[in-house]
Amino acid sequence: MYMCRLSANSMNSEQAFSSTCSTIFQKMFRTVPSTVNLTDNIDLVPVKVTGVQLTIGSPELQFQANVRLQLSSNHTTVTMYWCDRYGSGANCASKLKRFTAPSTSAPVSSPFSTTMNLTLQKYQFVVPLAANQSISKFWFEIDYGNGTTTVANNNGAFYNIDQDAVLFVPSQSRPKAVLSGSNGVFIAAAVKSTSTPSRVYVDWIGRATKNFIAVNGTTDLKLNSSIPSVAGYNFYTAEITEEYGASMQFDVISVQQNGTSLADTYKWDTLIGLNTPAETLVNSTTSSAAGGASGAIAVAAAGPWTWSVAAAALAVLSAAL
Incomplete structure (x- = not known):
């Protein structure tokens, strides 16, 4: 027990802790046989869509979605666009698109984002939908406030809503x-x-x-x-x-x-039981085709930092611990 306390005390500074961890990881990877193939780089996904839910609101449908972004500017604005499922504007016919601003936004973090000095922000969208229009697919336009505008549309495949015939209803559960x-x-x-x-x-x-x-x-x-x-x-x-x-x-x-x-x-x-933010105003436009403004680019699943792991390496680390 005394030796354990000595080991812990020797790493009580940030510099000592980082140095010790670096040495341990170096030993870990050198222990892995050269014949073991490491995985491809695991990249930060710059645009991560979560919490997608089409459900019953009051008195119509309600659509919810979250998007997590890596920020490069404090002046970033995000807009969600979508196509109707039914009616004259179905699947963005005649370039008809709906759009809205986020209901809320908040910073998010993880040990990796903190270590890599990355700034992440989650934007939450909650919008009412007419049942005779509904929603077929959606995407995001990101204006970083520095002259750069990006369209996040799942590499051109969009984020699709497969059906609206049966829906989970958290508010009634x-x-x-x-x-x-x-x-x-x-x-x-x-x-x-x-x-x-x-x-x-x-x-x-x-x-x-x-x-x-x-x-x-x-x-x-x-x-x-x-x-x-x-x-x-x-x-x-x-x-x-x-x-x-x-x-x-x-x-x-x-x-x-x-x-x-x-x-x-x-x-x-x-x-179930979670409070959702207030719904935001729905707007419409026919300014451009579905997928974003002219000159925008599709977001690929790539980021500014990468790291590799191997199952064998993790096994060695587990054994060492």
Whole structure:
């Protein structure tokens, strides 16, 4: 124990800590046999889209999306654009696009971004959508305030919304009680009233269990007439009472009469009960084709810093620790 305290005290300065870590990593990589192939460079993704959710708002649809950027200027502005799914402007016909400013923005960080002296900012968008327009795809235009404008459109493929026939509705759902394992999570989904599904269900998996063994299951949702229809959608609900652990990931699936299925995928129970920012004003333009302004560039998944790892190297480090 005395020797452990001596070792820890010898690294109590930032310079000593950095030097020691550098030496350990150098020894680690020199231990890896020369025949081991390291992975390709792992690059910082300059534009990271998260938290995408098309759901039921009041009294229409609501769309939410977050985008995390690496900032090169304190004067950066971000605009989200999208195409309608229905109507005369479907898929940005006649160059019709909708756009809005973010509801909120906040700095974000990680040990890597701090070490590499990177400035990251997350922008959150929340917009109302008319059900007879909906949304088919979206993208972002980034003005860095220094003469540089970039279009983040998933390398020309856009960020697509696959369907709007079945939607998870966090605002009508209820979270699991924190201290009681007997109470389940109440899940609500919205299904278009023009649809007559043969089955609506949740396919779920829980990983953070007491014994660290993942559990999974399916739970059928039933039509809930006590919740009034909104924007042409009926609500289906159920309570999942199985012990799934601290968190649950799930898909909401609607099986059609012809046997095909539609799904709202990769949802988390942690979305339930979260307060979303106020919706922002929706604007329209026909100034340019879908994809951004003239002269803008597509964002590739590349960044100013890179690092490589290998499974063997990590194994050596784990053994050393």
